Amino acid sequence: MDPITITIVITATVFCVYMAWNIGANDVANAMGTSVGSKALTIKGAILVAAIFEFSGAVFIGSRVTDTIRRGMVDTTIFVGEPVTLVYGMMAALLAAAIWLNIATKYGLPVSTTHSIVGAVTGFGIIAGGFGAISWGMMAKIVSSWAVSPLSGGIMAFILFNFVNKKIINADDPLKALTVYVPILVFIVITIIGIAVFYEGLASLDLAITFWQALGFAGGTGIAVSLWTMNFINKVIARRDPETLDRFNFIEYIFKYLQILTACYVALAHGSNDVANAVGPYAAIISIVQTESVLARTAVPIWILAMGGVGIVVGLATYGYKVIETIGRKITELTPSRGFSAEFGAATTVLIASKLGIPISTTHTLVGAVIGVGFARGISALDFRVVRNIFSSWFITLPATMIISIVLFLIFRFVFGAM
């Protein structure tokens, strides 16, 4: 490789890791914060869960959204004649998104890493390839999903919390309700996580299995864990004196365990969706540098996903834990039954979007899910100013990241092109 290529690869790697660090430092904290706030997890526990499941999600399920950011938004065939343009563009997009994230968080705007990278890629696409280079159908799908995903998370969380509230918290015999419904909830969560990991996850390790095999594995694991849960709850109940038992305390005590499960689920879904924000543009750059051409179809190498995963975990370990600490102190009104419902609604939405290859904001979806629980009268006070800010951040993020990305693209082309 010539020195210019090496410089480009090193620079791109730095941008990619910086972006992944950003995701780990902020987004992961938002995703795990509700578990710490409800005291289902300690900060150390949250970091451990996040590290394992963010990494697994990033590496095993993360490729779909990565492909969309790499190829789905901008028509890359336009750049077949001049692949370096795409390289400069993707570098500009990575740095533009990271810069915008830093600016916006400094001014307290609740921006999303996903929205930033989408705006940045679009910006360079327009300037380098014209309006025709953008696949507007995909853009419309992505942007509309930003409204649909918080709504979907909210509706799911609303329904789930109403179910938990009616069938367990307000049941005539809550202890019996716990032994009946909690194993069912455990089964559902484990089976969904299982299908997500086994089906597409193992495919990326070249262990191709069919959907039905994946369903079999996942369902089997689900039933096993669910039976174990039933036994566990019965044992815990047997140890307590029903006369002195505070029913609400006890229900929340059991839901702490359930929420650990959904915390894993959130981390997995988040890793699968958000790793793409860092590695999507990077994978495009590496593919061009290696083959010296713009290929229509190449798989994202697993080492790139792993690099993104490591970046996220490092961001979490070096900075994210501080944000988690703040969140944990601030959220005192969220109990495990509420946290469970919100996390389940958010993670399911994010995972479905990941599977469809649509990059959405995990944080905004979680906000929607928490509000869903609030509408079910589950939370004592929500501050809706954040919602207003989220709306305005949607309208600012796209143009802002587009402009920064265009400026950086022109600079990169000038600097590297002259070398």
Next chain:
Amino acid sequence: MRQSTISRLFGQSPFPLLKDHMAKVKLCIDQVRPMMDAFTEYEGTREKEFARQIMKLEHEVDMIKNNIRDHLPKSIFLPVDRRDLLELLSAQDEIADVCEDLAVLVTLRVTKVHPGMKDDLFAYLDKALETAYLAVDIIKELDAMLESSFGGKEAQKVIQMIDQVSYLEWEADKKQYKLAQRLFELEKEMSPVDIMLWFEIFKVIGNIANAAEKMAKRLRSFFVSQ
């Protein structure tokens, strides 16, 4: 430190403050019985101590009320209608206000109590205070109401307590009627000014029970407003 979207989503809950407010109201109610004991024991000084205490507490109650009102911006979304919550707060506050009214009355003038009305007087006062204490107990259920999202068994339990407050208020009314009759039976043995003041005191004691009932009724809208 960067701000987190999720942590900013959670506003400050007014419910713990609502409980603090009611805890202070209870301290006001606690002073009423010893104040009336002192007043009827004809000492002329000790009831002033209790009255001063009530006035001081009533001021603190007001401060908490203002604090809640100031920290409840329109952007805060609550599991109950914010108007209902503010009306509940005013109703809680009124219980303390009425206690203060009574404190003012007993410090106005040294008034003799006729031994013939003493039993009926305290039966009436205790019933009014019982009504107020039950209202205090209802607010202690706020955490459980929140945990159950104002539904289920907990809602039934609280609605029963609310009905019980109304029943106690009605009983207090009956005792007031009996006491008023007793007062006028004794009218020839008492000075007209004493009678006038006592009649006024009866009304204010009745207001304690009325305020408690009003508060309980306000809380009822938490359960039906969904």
